[in-house]
Amino acid sequence: MSFSSSPQAGRPRGVPDLYRAVWRWHFYAGLLVVPFLILLSVTGALYAFRAEIDTLIHRDVMRVVAQPGPRHAPEQLVAAALRAQPGTAFRYVPPARPDASAEIGIRTAAGERLVVYADPHSGHVLGAIADKGTAMGIVRRLHSLAFFGPVANGLIEIAAGWSILLVGTGLYLWWPRPSGETGREKGGVVTVRGHPGRRIFWRDLHAVTGAGVGVVLLFLAITGMPWSVFWGSTVNQWANGHNFGYPAGLRVALPMSEEHLGHAAPTSWSLEQARLPHSTGHGAQPIGLDAAVAAFDRLELAPGYAVSLPVGGNGVYTGSVYPNDLARQRVVHLDQYSGQALLDMGYADYGPLGRALEWGINIHLGQQWGLANQIGLVLFCLGILVLCVSGTVMWWKRRPKGALGVPPLPRERRVLRGVVAMLAVGGIIFPLVGLSLLVMLALDRVLVRLAARGRVREAA
Template sequence: MTDITVPTSSRAASAAGTTSSLYRAVWRWHFYAGLFALPFLIVLAVTGALYLFRDEIDGLIHADLKRVEAQATAQTAPSAMVAAALNAYPGTAAKYLPPASPDASAEVVVKTSAGSKLSVFVNPYDGRVLGDIPDKGTVIGIVRQIHSLAFFGPIANGLIEIAAGWAILLVATGIYLWWPRGQAGGVVTVRGTPKRRMWWRDVHAVTGLFAGFFILFLAVTGMPWSIVWGKYVNEWANGSNFGYPAGVRVAVPMSDEHLAHTGPTTWSLEQARMPESGLASAGGGPIGLDAAVAVFDRLGLAKGYAIALPGGPTGVYSGSVYPDDLSQQRVVHLDQYSGKPLIDMSFADYGPLGKGLEWGINVHMGQEYGLANQLVMLAVCAAIVLMSVSAGVMWWKRRPRGSFGVPPAPSDRRVLRGVVGILAVGGIVFPLVGASLLVMLALDTALTRRKA
């Protein structure tokens, strides 16, 4: 057998070719990820930045409905405020929100005969109806629906899951493209002026370096709200001791109603089943809203809690509060006849998975660490917009006239298959992302064959 020695120069050329092919493959898929995800990321960043300051914005815009003059006199009974709301807006009361502070109004959610829901605001000192807004129709309520694309229907909402997955791909491929390869600048500094493409490239890369971790965090912690992955993970979390609060597993009659159907709740409790009230004892009847509010106050629910009213003879009073302080999250269901707590769940009752998910969601929403949390997330949102704009400018300056400017395919197709194989792992974890990956791969194959 004859030994064949490959010259050093040939081995070096082969290694350089492989490196070049890998770079091109990663760059090509970074381009594809940006092509799909950047429009969504801009929408998510702008609406997310607004939502960080939801209390401040809604409090300012809807001050005439949400704010009243604090008085030293006693407040009107909750049942009287609900009656006043129903007198002004006939229908069925579905929810009551006691004033969260002395200068806050009370809110009654009314389901009208037409099937729509209205949030009716009442002055708690004199019982005067201040006005109404469609349920979830505040400025920030609409911003939140746009943020999740729920405003545009369930199909559009599914695109958020895909965009989040591609955002993860953008960060991973972006770090590879940023990785220093002997260049003197563009690693943590910006070269040139805005007239040059290099300046925009460096702005994009350096901003991505510092914001990449936070973008990954936002993408991952935003996934629980997704229409496919989030739904199934939620069901799994609520079916194991790692996520579902142990307090639910008590000997009380359970209905087929879920907590999410009564109003906003924590992600990990959306699939929690509602308990049922027992039948009224002889001569007894429902305790009424006033007594239920007194029980919730005595149990120590944090200010700002909401009460979902019983939906029928076996319904319950469900008090829930999700303040900035995770330790004060709580859900209490009362038997509507005896006033006895059927279930009392708090953050301490969550399993490790539930606690971790709720912490991530709280930080994602900018409410876990106060103003500092808001400002950091605001900076990340600004970074996402800057990176998206700089990517667009880079593409515009680089693309050949009359061409879409897709980065060249690698000369070694085996490298491309390896990169796609790695991406497929993420596609298995996130099914909608995997489906979009297959579509993009088919388009890429067609584009490559057309040029061949």
């Protein structure tokens, strides 16, 4: 295979240098991110309906027959779960609705974390699943490549950053111009010409679809960055006040542990670095889980909240809930002896950056506008798949036989350097993307040299 990047390998010779330079880097960005975008689109579309799919697949343990009358107390259900699966309970999730089971998180002696499901009406244990091991838990870990460790998760961060560059360069290439400026006929802006057997059909389909979903892809890439392994964790620590973590106005004079909320319980991005307060009533009798759940109910936490159990004599009961309605996001820490609410935090307490990011994350997860948000996400994920497929087919039909078909270099190299300088701004904002940009620059130089050698051999 050759690495042709001559003008004959792509657009006509009349294409402006800036267009050539942007097109070349749009090609590189697509080459890097298309496999990831396909993975993210498929898993993202599934995860938008995570509750519905998990309930369907795991209905034998997640759903019960609703019955009138009192339900078993939380401590009774935890005791039943521990009889079925010995270990240490670390979390309890009260049933969010009459036909839902209770969830008890248990850490076994071997260190395995399980979720045991119990019928709150009969007290019977229904079964157990590994913590984060539901169908949608697996899909989420595939979505972030967390299955494969932090290095793979870093690849997703790089792909998200290059997706931002992909959208920017793609919108420039799509922008309507007189046909003489790009060497193409009019069309392909909002209409698709030709038929699937022709390359122009795929070019137009790619351009029109990109114009329709590009802004959403940009939004999803940016709102996905808070979960990234490097950029997300770094910005999280900066945004939370040098690793202290509590929103502005909640820095109170309480004894604090070194344990972070993100380690103890599922929590929002804004509170991952929040440290847990200490319970202070040593020597007193702990109130127990039943009283803690009753206290959270009195405080009107939204249904579906989870209770993290105290760890050691200084630990606290933590009730946390992250419903579709951002205004009802809440984390409450209770003293395990007095039952007093030590800290009560909600969405309104976050700083401006935290509120903006949480709003974006809520849309990214398909929660902000209910079913409309879910359906919209699925449609946009399908649009991204069309974008990936059409771009791949278009490239395959365009490339010279036996060549990679890298778009041609601009005649003036300074134009290419100017485009790279603009891309470097993104590399500064997202350092892992910047490192990958340096790698791509080195590969581009290699491709140019290989192409030059090929032309010299042909001339000889």
